[in-house]
Amino acid sequence: MRKDSRLSRMLHVLLHMARHDGPMTSEHIARMLQTNPVVVRRTMAGLRDAGYVRSEKGHGGGWVIAADLEKVSLLDIHRAVGGPTLFAIGSEQDNPACAVEAAVNEALDEAMREAEALLVARLGAVSLAQLARSFDARCSAPPD
Numbered sequence: 001m002r003k004d005s006r007l008s009r010m011l012h013v014l015l016h017m018a019r020h021d022g023p024m025t026s027e028h029i030a031r032m033l034q035t036n037p038v039v040v041r042r043t044m045a046g047l048r049d050a051g052y053v054r055s056e057k058g059h060g061g062g063w064v065i066a067a068d069l070e071k072v073s074l075l076d077i078h079r080a081v082g083g084p085t086l087f088a089i090g091s092e093q094d095n096p097a098c099a100v101e102a103a104v105n106e107a108l109d110e111a112m113r114e115a116e117a118l119l120v121a122r123l124g125a126v127s128l129a130q131l132a133r134s135f136d137a138r139c140s141a142p143p144d
Contacts, residue, residue: 006043006081009033011074013044014128015135017053018069023062043081050080069132075123086116 016032017024026037026044033040044063047053054066089112091105 004085007074007078010043010047010077010081011128011131013040014047014052014065014077015132017063017065018128018132019135023056023060023064025062029063046080046082047077050076052077052080069129070127072128073124074126074128074131075120077128078123086119087112 013024013029013033016029026040029040029044030037044053044055048055048063048066052065052067052072053063055061055063089108091108092101093105095101
């Protein structure tokens with residue numbers, strides 16, 4: 001099964017943007033992500049609509065951070081890129097009258113709700129500023 005990497009890719013982009021002097025073009029971001037600039041613009045539109053980035057038009061224009069990194073969580077970015085499903089596991093609904101299916105679905109649904117609540121809480125507790133500090137620390141650490 002193919003994983004949805006929009007969250008990690010956009011976090012990657014946002015960290016680069018936070019440490020980049022000036023706007024970053026969709027073409028530049030696309031080269032970095034090895035994708036098409038149209039895909040970048042489509043994904044960045046969600047971040048723009050949420051107020052996390054803005055686009056500057058004209059020569060020398062591109063995408064820039066528009067929000068305070070301390071106030072933006074990983075969960076905020078997850079939601080801005082379309083809030084892809086956190087887990088692909090689901091339950092069967094073929095035979096609602098089946099007692100086995102009902103027991104299995106109840107157990108799976110409860111476990112998935114609990115797991116998703118934990119993940120959502122964790123994503124909400126980590127700010128982009130924390131991520132940027134972690135990035136900075138890795139960049140300044142002496143090589144092994």
